Amino acid sequence: MVHIVMAFFHPHALITLLSLVSLIFIQPSTQNRLPAFVHLRIEGVNETIFSGDIETRGHDVTVPPYNVTRHCDGTNNNRNPSPGATVTSALDDAARYNGFGWSGRWYDTFDDFFITSIGSDSDSGGHTRATGNDVLIGFDKCGKHTFLKMEPNRQTVRVNEPVVVRVTNGSTGMPISGARVGTATTGDDGRATLIYSTPGPQILKAEKYCTVRSDKAVVIVLAENTATEVGEDAFSSSVDVHGEISAVSSSALGTGDIGGEL
Numbered sequence: 001m002v003h004i005v006m007a008f009f010h011p012h013a014l015i016t017l018l019s020l021v022s023l024i025f026i027q028p029s030t031q032n033r034l035p036a037f038v039h040l041r042i043e044g045v046n047e048t049i050f051s052g053d054i055e056t057r058g059h060d061v062t063v064p065p066y067n068v069t070r071h072c073d074g075t076n077n078n079r080n081p082s083p084g085a086t087v088t089s090a091l092d093d094a095a096r097y098n099g100f101g102w103s104g105r106w107y108d109t110f111d112d113f114f115i116t117s118i119g120s121d122s123d124s125g126g127h128t129r130a131t132g133n134d135v136l137i138g139f140d141k142c143g144k145h146t147f148l149k150m151e152p153n154r155q156t157v158r159v160n161e162p163v164v165v166r167v168t169n170g171s172t173g174m175p176i177s178g179a180r181v182g183t184a185t186t187g188d189d190g191r192a193t194l195i196y197s198t199p200g201p202q203i204l205k206a207e208k209y210c211t212v213r214s215d216k217a218v219v220i221v222l223a224e225n226t227a228t229e230v231g232e233d234a235f236s237s238s239v240d241v242h243g244e245i246s247a248v249s250s251s252a253l254g255t256g257d258i259g260g261e262l
Contacts, residue, residue: 036085043138044121077111138212147212167206179208
């Protein structure tokens with residue numbers, strides 16, 4: 001079960017990983033309900049439920065299955081003197097505009113929701129981590145509260161050149177061995193190497209049992225003889241809200257038509 005206490009987003013706030021999560025808040029510079037722009041990622045047990053940017057502000061939410069309407073604006077239990085955007089408001093906005101559901105149970109003691117499900121995942125050892133305006137809500141089957149981090153998050157290579165990534169514990173920075181990245185597995189140093197023989201975009205995520213999978217890493221594989229440099233648009237346009245390949249300009253790859261989900 002995920003417990004998210006309302007909190008303001010702030011670019012310098014570091015929110016630590018806890019089994020029952022209380023997000024450290026910093027009072028906003030204004031006293032009104034200005035929206036916040038948040039990068040929200042929700043990792044289910046078996047797949048990424050959502051990954052994308054959300055404009056959100058604190059608001060009342062109505063949550064199934066009891067259809068209870070409560071305020072989620074950071075002023076819950078008088079934790080903040082003025083309203084603002086919260087993790088729950090971001091979750092609610094993402095769900096409303098992207099077609100997935102969530103449910104929760106309200107507790108007067110906490111003046112807050114316990115989130116019981118998101119999408120098809122429920123009661124699966126969930127937890128939340130936020131660094132500034134980057135927010136992760138993750139479920140794992142074991143409740144060990146370990147989330148994976150993979151670097152670099154973007155690379156450009158030519159066909160048959162090695163793609164090397166490193167997977168670490170997102171809290172401690174220690175290397176993670178035995179994590180699956182595409183068709184490769186990380187070694188004791190946390191590194192995995194892959195080679196692609198055909199041009200096109202590739203989306204990589206690191207996964208390991210009893211952990212929350214990493215954020216996506218985008219690899220653009222160029223044709224062998226193309227001199228075209230890949231711009232920011234090639235990376236940003238190639239991924240949809242589930243972290244899957246959407247489309248990328250074929251001209252950036254030096255090849256014919258490439259696009260669609262892999």
